[in-house]
Amino acid sequence: MCLAIPGKIIELDKDKEHATVDYGDGTKRKANITLVSVKTGDYVLVHAGFAIEVLNEKEAKETLDIFREMLSPGEDI
Amino acid sequence: MFSLKDKSLADEIVSKIKKLDVDIKFMHVCGTHQDTLVKNGLDILLRDCGIEIGQGPGCPVCVTTPREIEEMLLLSRKGKTVTSFGDMINVPGETESLRSIRSEGCDVRTVYGIEDAVKIAKANPKKEIVFMAVGFETTAPTTASVILNNNPPDNFSILSCHRTIPEALKAIIEMGEIKLDGLIEPGHVSTIIGTKPYEFLSKDYNIPQVVAGFEPIDILMSSWMLVQQIENGKSLVQNEYKRAVHEEGNVKAQKAIKEVFYSADLEWRGFPTIPKSGLLLNDKFEKYDARKKFKDDLEELKNKKFFEHKGCRCGELLRGLVTPKECPLFGQACTPETPVGPCMVSIEGSCNIEYRYSEK
Numbered sequence: 001m002c003l004a005i006p007g008k009i010i011e012l013d014k015d016k017e018h019a020t021v022d023y024g025d026g027t028k029r030k031a032n033i034t035l036v037s038v039k040t041g042d043y044v045l046v047h048a049g050f051a052i053e054v055l056n057e058k059e060a061k062e063t064l065d066i067f068r069e070m071l072s073p074g075e076d077i
Numbered sequence: 078m079f080s081l082k083d084k085s086l087a088d089e090i091v092s093k094i095k096k097l098d099v100d101i102k103f104m105h106v107c108g109t110h111q112d113t114l115v116k117n118g119l120d121i122l123l124r125d126c127g128i129e130i131g132q133g134p135g136c137p138v139c140v141t142t143p144r145e146i147e148e149m150l151l152l153s154r155k156g157k158t159v160t161s162f163g164d165m166i167n168v169p170g171e172t173e174s175l176r177s178i179r180s181e182g183c184d185v186r187t188v189y190g191i192e193d194a195v196k197i198a199k200a201n202p203k204k205e206i207v208f209m210a211v212g213f214e215t216t217a218p219t220t221a222s223v224i225l226n227n228n229p230p231d232n233f234s235i236l237s238c239h240r241t242i243p244e245a246l247k248a249i250i251e252m253g254e255i256k257l258d259g260l261i262e263p264g265h266v267s268t269i270i271g272t273k274p275y276e277f278l279s280k281d282y283n284i285p286q287v288v289a290g291f292e293p294i295d296i297l298m299s300s301w302m303l304v305q306q307i308e309n310g311k312s313l314v315q316n317e318y319k320r321a322v323h324e325e326g327n328v329k330a331q332k333a334i335k336e337v338f339y340s341a342d343l344e345w346r347g348f349p350t351i352p353k354s355g356l357l358l359n360d361k362f363e364k365y366d367a368r369k370k371f372k373d374d375l376e377e378l379k380n381k382k383f384f385e386h387k388g389c390r391c392g393e394l395l396r397g398l399v400t401p402k403e404c405p406l407f408g409q410a411c412t413p414e415t416p417v418g419p420c421m422v423s424i425e426g427s428c429n430i431e432y433r434y435s436e437k
């Protein structure tokens with residue numbers, strides 16, 4: 001139920017309420033974008049036909065590096 | 078899209094946890110977390126490290142009550158077209174499920190989301206279309222958005238079964254049936270609510286918490302973060318899923334929820350009434366409230382008492398007290414093809430997940 005799939009916004013509809021999302025596996029589908037502020041090229045999480053949040057691309061790319069840093073000795077909470 | 082696979086990092090986390098020689102129990106509340114755990118064998122790997130992780134009431138279909146299912150069955154039998162998510166229509170009610178009453182001529186349709194249900198209503202102006210709105214904070218804003226922005230037609234209504242997670246976690250802790258050393262918080266619920274609504278749990282009950290993503294590395298890292306908190310005597314809310322979850326959450330979605338719903342005391346399957354844990358439609362939107370619109374149709378359920386199916390341990394499972402294999406029905410009388418309880422129906426239910434990935 002709370003499954004949300006990441007995808008990239010490739011085109012905004014004229015009504016500004018929907019956009020075409022490319023899921024990277026050949027699937028392209030419309031999603032409702034009224035719960036987020038997005039532009040073409042943004043990555044979003046889509047749940048039940050709605051984009052629920054914009055993914056932070058920089059944070060995503062740095063995730064593993066951040067984790068490695070957190071594991072290093074002396075890293076406190 | 079973004080690859081988060083890194084075996085050496087995963088190995089490093091596991092070996093670091095192992096060295097600490099812990100014997101602790103965590104709970105998560107999300108079917109997708111359970112899927113990641115079981116699919117990748119992380120449940121076994123972490124158990125070897127001294128960490129037991131169980132799924133609590135984190136499956137919206139599973140916690141939907143027998144009463145709510147009977148409400149939908151009754152509305153359907155009284156001629157309404159009933160719509161809901163796929164898993165929901167397969168959950169057995171007292172004697173039938175929404176799927177099985179199709180054979181009585183009832184019009185029950187599966188939808189991907191609420192927008193599809195509104196489309197059915199617009200295409201069938203002479204029919205009453207009721208959408209069974211299940212789901213946590215992740216799904217509630219989709220319902221709210223449609224009510225606020227789509228101007229659904231008058232023949233469309235909602236039976237709200239939306240519920241909120243922090244209140245259920247509080248109930249689990251207060252009931253005191255299970256001792257938990259840490260909570261793994263649901264990443265997608267948290268994209269909406271942020272991290273603040275969990276803070277009272279750490280403050281009032283000294284419980285460490287980490288908001289987690291859904292890749293195997295997310296689960297391992299979150300476990301490490303919880304272990305670190307425990308080792309350092311801390312109880313905080315940490316965010317491991319920063320690529321998707323902001324501290325303040327999705328404010329736009331929160332505003333939509335607040336405008337459309339009010340927090341109500343609600344029962345969850347396996348639980349007594351949990352204060353302020355339900356989201357019901359505000360009076361302003363009562364024309365979309367199926368319980369008000371069809372009050373007379375639903376009258377016969379008003380004083381009815383509901384019971385779990387004999388032998389089904391879904392209630393205890395949702396409170397984190399047993400594992401699927403501790404239920405005598407598991408894999409025998411209860412399978413995904415012949416489910417007795419909702420935890421075997423839903424792909425987010427721990428029995429269904431256990432069954433799907435277990436050797437047969």
